[in-house]
Amino acid sequence: MSRPLDYENLNENVKKCQYAVRGELYLRASELQKEGKKIIFTNVGNPHALGQKPLTFPRQVVALCQAPFLLDDPNVELVFPADAIARAKHYLSLTSGGLGNVTHYLILFFEKIATYFKLPSGYIQQLLRNLVLMDMGGNISKELQLVSFHTVSKGYWGECGQRGGYFEMTNIPPKTAEEIYKVTCTSHSPNVPGQIFLGLMVNPPKPGDISYERFVRESKGILESLRRRAQIVTDGFNSCRNVICNFTEGAMYSFPQIRLPPKAIEAAKNAGKVPDVFYCLKLLEATGISTVPGSGFGQKEGVFHLRTTILPAEEDMPAIMASFKKFNDDFMEQYEDYGGYLRM
Incomplete structure (x- = not known):
C-alpha cells in the first residue's frame, strides 16, 4: 500500500532540490575523513572551524x-x-x-x-x-x-x-x-x-571604551590576514594551467574558472558525472581539498568553475595552493592533447 511519505509520493520539486555545498563532494569528503584521510574543508564559509579566533x-x-x-x-x-x-x-x-x-x-x-x-x-x-x-x-x-x-x-x-x-x-x-x-x-x-x-x-566598542583598542586590533588583524590569503589564493590559481581567477574581494570565497579539456569532459560523461563535479572529486581524492563544483550555483553552458573559501590558516595557504597546482598540472597532463586549451 502506498503511503503519503513514500518516496514515489514526494513532491517532485523536493526531489529536484540540490544543495551542492553539502552534496556529493561533502559526503565523499566525510567518508574519506572517517577513513583517516586529512580533509581541508574549504566548501563552507565557516571561519572558526578553520582556526579563526572569535572576537x-x-x-x-x-x-x-x-x-x-x-x-x-x-x-x-x-x-x-x-x-x-x-x-x-x-x-x-x-x-x-x-x-x-x-x-x-x-x-x-x-x-x-x-x-x-x-x-x-x-x-x-x-x-x-x-x-x-x-x-x-x-x-x-x-x-x-x-x-x-x-x-x-x-x-x-x-x-x-x-x-x-x-x-x-x-x-x-x-x-x-x-x-x-x-x-x-x-x-x-x-x-x-x-x-x-x-x-x-x-x-x-567606541573610542574611549575599555575594550576599544583590543577590538580594533583583533578586527584589523583578521581583515588584513583575509586580504593576504585572498592574494595567495588568487595568485596560486592564476599560476595554474587552464585556470583563471579574479581577485577575491568583499567575500571569503574564490570562484576560479577551470578550462576543462574535451577528453576530461568525455571522461566525466562516461563516469556519469557533471564535468566540474568530476574534476572536484579527483581533486578531493588526490589532495584532501574539499570544494564545491560551480554547477551547484549555475553557470554558462560549457563553462566550469569551482568554489573554495580563503579561510584556512594563513601559514597553511602556500602549501594548499602548491598541492592544488600539482594536482591540476597532473590532471591537465592526463587529459589535455597538444593544442588543447591554454590559460589566457
Whole structure:
C-alpha cells in the first residue's frame, strides 16, 4: 500500500532540490575523513572551524548574558571589562527571563539603530529605506528596489554557529514588505544570542571604551590576514594551467574558472558525472581539498568553475595552493592533447 511519505509520493520539486555545498563532494569528503584521510574543508564559509579566533568583546558580553549569575559575583570586574559588563546588563534588561525567553524579531538590533541615530523606534523603517541609496541622488534613490543583507556569520566576526543577521528593504511597497514579514515570521523567533551578536556588530566598542583598542586590533588583524590569503589564493590559481581567477574581494570565497579539456569532459560523461563535479572529486581524492563544483550555483553552458573559501590558516595557504597546482598540472597532463586549451 502506498503511503503519503513514500518516496514515489514526494513532491517532485523536493526531489529536484540540490544543495551542492553539502552534496556529493561533502559526503565523499566525510567518508574519506572517517577513513583517516586529512580533509581541508574549504566548501563552507565557516571561519572558526578553520582556526579563526572569535572576537573577545562580543564573546564576553554573550557569556555574561548566558550566565547572568556571573554578574552577581563580587570578582566579576577582575575577569570582565566594565564596558562588557554594562552592555550585558543592558541587553538583559531588554529580555525578561534572560536568553531562554523568546524575543521578538530583532528588537535588540532595532533598539541599537534607534539609539545610534537618536531616533524613536517608530522611525526605524523610514531610516532603513534611506540608508543605502541616500548618496545616489535623483530618481535612483527613490525608485531602485534594493534588498541588502548582513550577518555576523561571515567576515571578520565569523560567528557561523550564532546565526544572527538582518536584511534591509529599500523602496519596497509597504504591502509587499508586510507579505515578506509574514513569510519571515513562519520561521518563528530567532535565537536571542544571535540577536545580541547582531546588536554588538552594529554598535561595537567606541573610542574611549575599555575594550576599544583590543577590538580594533583583533578586527584589523583578521581583515588584513583575509586580504593576504585572498592574494595567495588568487595568485596560486592564476599560476595554474587552464585556470583563471579574479581577485577575491568583499567575500571569503574564490570562484576560479577551470578550462576543462574535451577528453576530461568525455571522461566525466562516461563516469556519469557533471564535468566540474568530476574534476572536484579527483581533486578531493588526490589532495584532501574539499570544494564545491560551480554547477551547484549555475553557470554558462560549457563553462566550469569551482568554489573554495580563503579561510584556512594563513601559514597553511602556500602549501594548499602548491598541492592544488600539482594536482591540476597532473590532471591537465592526463587529459589535455597538444593544442588543447591554454590559460589566457
